[in-house]
Amino acid sequence: MTSQLNVDTIVDKAGTGGATLTTPTLTGMASASTYTSEGGAKTQNTVQGLTKAWLKHHSGTAAVLDSFNHSSTSDIGTGRTQCNLTNAMSSANNSCTGSDEAGATLISNQVTMTTSTYSSDHFSLGGSFQDASQCSTQMTGDLA
Amino acid sequence: MASILKVDTLTGVTTAGSISVTGEGNSTTTNLQQGLAKVWSNLDGKGTASVIDSFNISGMTDNGTGDYTNSISSNLSNGNYVITIGYGNQTGDWAAQANCQLKYASTPSAGSYRLSTGNSINGNLDDFDRIHSSVNGDLA
Numbered sequence: 001m002t003s004q005l006n007v008d009t010i011v012d013k014a015g016t017g018g019a020t021l022t023t024p025t026l027t028g029m030a031s032a033s034t035y036t037s038e039g040g041a042k043t044q045n046t047v048q049g050l051t052k053a054w055l056k057h058h059s060g061t062a063a064v065l066d067s068f069n070h071s072s073t074s075d076i077g078t079g080r081t082q083c084n085l086t087n088a089m090s091s092a093n094n095s096c097t098g099s100d101e102a103g104a105t106l107i108s109n110q111v112t113m114t115t116s117t118y119s120s121d122h123f124s125l126g127g128s129f130q131d132a133s134q135c136s137t138q139m140t141g142d143l144a
Numbered sequence: 145m146a147s148i149l150k151v152d153t154l155t156g157v158t159t160a161g162s163i164s165v166t167g168e169g170n171s172t173t174t175n176l177q178q179g180l181a182k183v184w185s186n187l188d189g190k191g192t193a194s195v196i197d198s199f200n201i202s203g204m205t206d207n208g209t210g211d212y213t214n215s216i217s218s219n220l221s222n223g224n225y226v227i228t229i230g231y232g233n234q235t236g237d238w239a240a241q242a243n244c245q246l247k248y249a250s251t252p253s254a255g256s257y258r259l260s261t262g263n264s265i266n267g268n269l270d271d272f273d274r275i276h277s278s279v280n281g282d283l284a
Binding site for chain 2: 039044093141
């Protein structure tokens with residue numbers, strides 16, 4: 001049976017806000033759950049719209065400044081960081097976008113993906129790998 | 145006790161398209177709808193360009209070398225949405241001067257946006273094997 005939940009705010013079970021908000025867990029959303037759009041004219045899949053992983057890191061040391069759904073990182077060379085996901089994606093065909101402190105020197109950030117890892121690679125204007133201290137990535141796509 | 149809420153559709157009561165969720169820090173609320181990515185795509189721009197995988201994309205037009213238009217299934221409310229773009233190098237064929245961006249002088253509309261890829265040194269457009277983009281903004 002199709003169900004629809006009309007709510008304004010999702011809070012914890014006690015109704016007191018987010019003090020112990022580890023629940024509720026929303027399930028039944030694997031492929032079909034939708035939400036009403038901001039303009040009210042569309043419905044859209046909820047889970048597919050969620051960012052599945054994001055990472056802020058330093059490519060020189062692989063130090064993680066902040067992250068979501070990343071288990072670890074490692075320095076695999078100048079300008080290159082191996083990033084490992086906690087929960088793997090369903091394929092390597094996701095969208096992973098990123099940025100760094102481009103300015104006058106860094107011109108390109110690229111990724112090479114598998115379902116559970118990707119390399120975040122940064123280049124200088126001259127075409128060489130170059131470290132960057134403010135590297136951001138975000139992954140959208142389908143989880144396994 | 146943990147609870148599991150099973151639903152198919154989330155709709156706001158006061159405003160259909162506005163649901164608040166409590167933030168990770170437990171002190172603020174944020175808008176669920178506005179926090180969701182509305183479009184993402186992974187394009188193969190080489191040869192006969194194709195959509196490898198996508199969400200809320202109805203099709204892609206190959207406008208020529210390094211020039212692509214993504215068409216959106218469920219339109220955004222206007223063209224003022226955020227687009228982030230990245231190059232996915234799946235072949236290990238490093239393109240150190242690879243640049244992926246919005247097509248020069250193009251203006252995104254509610255239903256489409258145009259991407260270009262090329263060499264940032266010589267300025268020439270070039271086809272790349274994986275072009276990633278993601279859109280944040282308000283749906284219509």
